[in-house]
Amino acid sequence: MLQFLKEMMDFKFLLTLSTLIGLFSLLKTLVVILRWAWGSFLRPKKDLKKYGSWAVVTGPTDGIGKATTFQLAREGLNLVLIGRNPAKLSSVSSEVQERFAGVKVRSIVCDFAKDLENGIKRIEQGIKDLDVGILINNVGTTYPFAMFLHEVDEKLMESVIGVNVVGTTKVTHVVLQGMVERKRGAIVNIGSGASSVLPSYPLVTIYSATKG
Template sequence: MAVEAPFWFTSLAGLGAVYLSVVFLRLLPYLVLYLRQPKDLRRCYGSWAVITGPTTGLGRSMAMELARLGFNLVLLDLHPDNLREVSDTIREAHSVQTKTVVFDLSLVGTEKGDEAMRRLREAVEGVDVGMLVNNAAVAKPGALYFHEADVERLVTMIRVNAMALTEVTAAVLPGMVKRGRGAIVNVGSGSTVAVPSFPLYTVYSSSKRYVEQLSSSLYVEYKSKGIDVQLQVPFYVHTNMLSSAVKERMLLPAFVATADDYTRAAVRWIGHGPIAVPVAGQQLQWFLAAVVPEFAHNWYRLRKHLQHRAILWNLN
């Protein structure tokens, strides 16, 4: 004679099945994307790409990856020597054309910033710019209480992360509208999509929240004009955004992607929806974060970032 399972057992089993189904459905797009032939981005959007902050970290990896796919590049950075080095490296490795624009993004809204914008518009005038990657961002001074930070450095962060991104987009977008095609990739942050707050990195995460809202609205605004706008969300990646001391002591290696691994995944996601967390492991982190209560997120983040702060104070 069969014994009927207790109600609590069947209820928990049902919840577990639903949970696993949601996890599978969340990861299914990654499986589909990697099984199908990658989109020919150059043919879909155009032969040139504009990249901000291409000399280090994710920006450099993205520049190299797009050049490998055949894109000619317009490179924006504030250091002329670094621009020259990455431009020469890209041309030698991939035989594509490059243009460089020296642009200190922290100077937007000033006379020098206006001059740099003029040089950018000249660089893209008459050029088939099919893609814009707004990668450049500032995260330093790092984990500090708001009252401890130099307000000028916080204002610089807002200029680079929000104002400059807006101005560069405004310079490139009209040409895409005229040609009826293009892709804009804005690099966001897991600090805005995966957790309710990001204490001690408050201005950084707030500026990235602006990028998130701008991206989602532009996606709706320009989709019918043949332009794909996508927010790409890295979680922790091996770049200079965090100090090496924090990365060595505070992060689990399994959850930190290399810049090259991230960008290889990222380019496959361009044109596939308004938001992407390109690395499957980080997508799983995003899903798991959604089931944690807000008070637990806030407690953990404050505790963790106070540890970041202690490391920074010990270094100074």
């Protein structure tokens, strides 16, 4: 009889513990969902122009960068587009001006992997007379295919770190100076799920570290 009671008490304890763990997990998931819903749908819209009349976007010719460029233009912000391909920059610039009347666009060529120093000088010259209030650091590069860290050669390693870390840092340094002087501005760094959804993912180690 005593053994049976002891087993029942152990069972109740395990059941209570399991229930508490389950409730905690459920609560944590609910908080994540609510934060996502607030940030995506419920939070009051910000007037981006209060930061300044111009926005700088790196890597604006494809994917997230291009979509962000159009969204900023939709908000009425003038744009400084920074990328390595003059033809793509010209194409995006023309498309923005066709779709969003009155939005001004400046394009600056900067190859973050091969000619960063000269590109940074062009950026510095290109924005010195502008009221830049927003910087979107979207530029990035990764491996041509998945590989373990010891398989990455030095040239590729330097390219990924040079573009994702050094290039982004130097652009931020140039743009930030004007923001500090004007005492307003916003900087958004576009990361990657590789650094959070799959932490320590062994096949894109350097990329994950530079896009966290």
